[in-house]
Amino acid sequence: MIALLLIFIPICTGIISLFLNGSNAKWIGMIGAIATLTISLIGTYTTDTDLLSFDSNWMPDLGSRITLQLDGMSSMLCLLSAIALPLIFSATWKQTESAQKNYHGLMLLTQAGLMGVFVSMDCLLFYFFWELALIPAYFLCSFAGGEKRIKIIFKFFVYTFLGSLLLLIGILTIYFKSGDHSFAWESLKQVKLSNTEQSFVFWMFFIAFAIKMPIFPFHTWQPDTYEQAPTGVTMLLSGVMVKMGLFAVIRWLLPLTPDASIYFSNAIIIISIVGMIYASLIAIKQDDIKRLIAYSSIAHIGLMCAAIFSHQSSGMQGVMIQLFNHGVNVIGLWIVAYAIEQSTGTRKMSELGGLAKKAPTLAILFVIMALANIAIPLTNAFAGEFLMFNGLFRYNVWIAALAGVSIILAAVYTLWMVQNIFYGEEKPATSLVSDAGLEIKLPLLIIAAVILLFGFYPQPMIDFTADTVTNLFTTVTAKQ
Amino acid sequence: MPIQYYIFLAAILFSIGVIGVLIRRNAIIVFMCIELMLNAVNLLMVAFSKMHYAAALTDDAKTAVGTDAQLFVFFIMVVAAAEVSVGLAIIVMMYRNVHSVDINFLNRLKN
């Protein structure tokens, strides 16, 4: 029931919001987002499985049902996307009228798609939501944003759509091999495939998910899109939507093709690690804040992807909590980037400087986000990265050491960014800036609180997802 | 007469039709070639029909086979007749408008 509400509240409020104008749309959007958040929080606390899951007929001829279920991981990700929207709406509360058009409605629809992806236990339904999340995002990006947006967003759309088609091929391949012609997760995971078939399905799925994550070398849509999309949309894309890829790998790819995912794990871990270092090196040379955060995000996602394929329970555990933590942290970074662009009119670090004097609160909050970005202990990212690196270390010592290089590089580019923006002498662009308003500070404070709370005490998050990890490994080993 | 003769004749007729359609530009000739192809098919159908009928007679089954094809021949002839009336009317109208029956001349809808 809760799973269903998580999809329906955003859809309903989103559609209502699309038909309204101005501040009405804003308020309806905000109310919808907060209602979803409330439901999601209830979902996090309750343990009643009847309340959490939902099952109904959809397309009986095809063997597809509307099966929704919240387990630890999906509940966590639903919570992430439910938290994300109020924060984003608050941060972008004062954006211009033209950027506001259809914004809240489409954001809510995207959220509905995301929720659907996270709760679906039916492969066709999953595919349906996977696409559903993309379409409003496409419109959001094309209505407002940078000058080159149409071309860039088209590329983003075509790229991810290409991935979706491969995904569909993979899904159908495995569907036709299934004995009872059903799309349900429970029956698909029991399908026995030959090695060749597994490899085929594996790559079809993996390329689709890799484009979405994105990891090297499928990442080129991402910096351009993040740069050109309106920042509010970028927050949602980078905070929540890219987690779809990682989530899908854990939920669908590993249980369906366990042998192939172990067989190819070496290759994928190496690709991910190369991508991490590659993205980090590029991030060092970026001048545009948005692009820097984008490349930093690629590096972090690469680490998560590598940790998933290390096939170690500690690494997997790390990924599960990092999915949430990275989402929250990166939204915080985007909010600061947004606030800076709004108040100074530029995103170029070479034109910024000395903001700490003008906007001390923003500076402190940003420093906290930046520290979380480089996973300093006692910030929330530490526990996740510790576990993920531990997983990689158990997989292979040298790979862990190589991946470790990226945490040094992360310190270089993150501190570089902090210093260029906030420290040093004032520049013309920053001389007239005042500290950010409450609508910016409030979400940042909430994020900072989350960072420190789960930094000091990450155990609840681990307990919350531990069952999912155990079940995953049981499923995978049972099938081998 | 062996069936092969019919088949060869029909194939030759059909090929003549096809080549005519491909290389001639006069609309009336093209039209005639189309008719030629249809008639080639008709001939083949009647021939096969007779062949199957003859084969069936030797069997004990005594069933009337092969008449369907002859039925189809009539259909085709009716359609061809209708086609001729409509087609010729179009050609006549075309000649009145552009003073030509060259099919390559009739490309003004393209743009």
Next chain:
Amino acid sequence: MNIAYLIPLFPLLGFLLNGLFRNQLSKGMSGIIGSGAVLISFILSIIIFIHIKDTSTVVEPLFTFLHTTAFDIDFVFKTDALNALFLLNITGIGFLIHLYSTSYMHEEAAPHFARYFAYLNLFVFSMLLLVMGGNFVVMFMGWEGVGLCSYLLIGYWFHNDNYNYAARKAFVMNRIGDLGFLLAIFWMLQKTGSTDYDTVFAHLKDLSTTDITGITMLLFVGAMGKSAQIPLYTWLPDAMAGPTPVSALIHAATMVTAGVYMIARSHALFSMSEITMNVIAVVGLATAVLSATIALYQNDIKKVLAYSTVSQLGFMFLALGVGAYTTGVFHVMTHAFFKALLFLGAGSVIHAMGGEQDIMKMGGLRKKIPITYFTFLAGVLAIAGFPFTSGFISKDEILLAVYEHSPLMFWIASATAVLTVIYMFRLLVLVFFGNFRGAHEQAHHVHESPTPMTLPLIVLALLSIFGGLIQLPHAFGGHDYLNEFLSSAGIPAIKHDSVSATTKEYYLLIGTSIGLALVWFMIVKAFTKDGISGVYTGFKKVLAEKWYIDELYDLIFAKPILAIGTFFKNIIEKSGIDGIVNGIGSLVQYTSRKLRLLQSGKTGSYILMMVVSLCILFMLFWNQTIIVSFFNKIF
């Protein structure tokens, strides 16, 4: 009742109060909160210190930190003799430096003043976490935490880009070390399933030699970063960009000794790997020599002290490397006294000179700032090893231990000790003796510092002179109280053969006395005359330019990394990967544009294509059985 967890709690509270209410608090209040928090911790540390002899070891789990299916890590504190000693050092000297700072930083605006104390308190908190942690993960938290605070405090004056650069350099270099530490933790976790000190050390038998060497080497990489050993030492001299009390607290007395603490803490592990021990000894010695040579020709008062710190840290690692753990710890303690004193004294001099740090522009300050002079003198004598000062006792103990390990190393170390004497006396003479070489206005400005600054100086001066007596060698009628105290934490001390040790002690005493006197006369003669320029040529310039190591690192690491970054960004990313992606798009467009031409609109061509394709289809499927059988049937 166990009060250990209260010790870090108060600095944390101080950090939160000063950090959250920095705009509301007056300077006086910030100072009181900041210093008071550390004072309370200090008092608690004394209580712990007194009780630790009876209880020996107290393990106190606070809450679960990471419990997964693979391993359990708790947030746990452990106090024993070793960290009780460090606690005293950190909170005691920490308090004195907080007190000193209330006066030294008085010109800052109130919010920044509060920010300064917030950072300092956060630093003390992290440092306490580091030494009190009951497992390697909690230690690592403190380990990264102190690095962070060091970063924040070096870049405290954030409007200056050079300072920011220094801060970033310190942090990144520390991170390199931290990576080593982290990998060592993973290694332990994989092999022993735990990071608790006791559990890890109990499992030592299960570890292979490779494991132990690997773990200890990686731990030592961590120590290299934090304690500024070759090759990761270049950040420490640059870190002098921070306020002087910060240099005293973080970059002399506490944080940089974290590496020594870590190795002493895991001595059970280190003792089992001879390779690592030798590496530590050699690296320590090399660092001591290299930085001592650099210190000879530095003109910045803080740079001299910084390189001297690196050099002394080298001595500590040398001691650890030869297995004299207690001696290393003892030198940490005495070094904390006299180096904090020297830095605070330098701060007082800089304060008196109105911010001037160039010793070539000082001179003759002896008369003008007498308290600073006498306390500084005490510090110089201690570090130079004037007989029976704390530095003499700890350094002699190191030299004796080294002699037993390898006489060659002993002679190199002794030569380095002589270098120490030279550069410290040079500093002393240039600052306090001779004639004043600065500008005329500066001469009038010079004044003694206020009481909150001189009081810590006096206390530290007394400790520098007499603090070593707890470990006075038997040869001079003393007793090794410290070794005894530390043995309750299970840290072994080197047992000297008492007869030969006594002889050696006397040789050292005589040698040191003669050496000191000789150097003193040479230095006074050389540096009190007029016309000292501070500009060097030839080999001296190489030393003054720090052997060009910074430039070398820049050339080997920083520049190539940036160049690769640029290459990736401009070439690979744009033309390579994105080129391929866009190329696929263009290819589709291009072929469609070409294929479009087939749709010519000519009926004839369509029919031709149809016929041709039918023929091709026929030919393709010519061999299909159904067609073959059909033709067979007919013909």
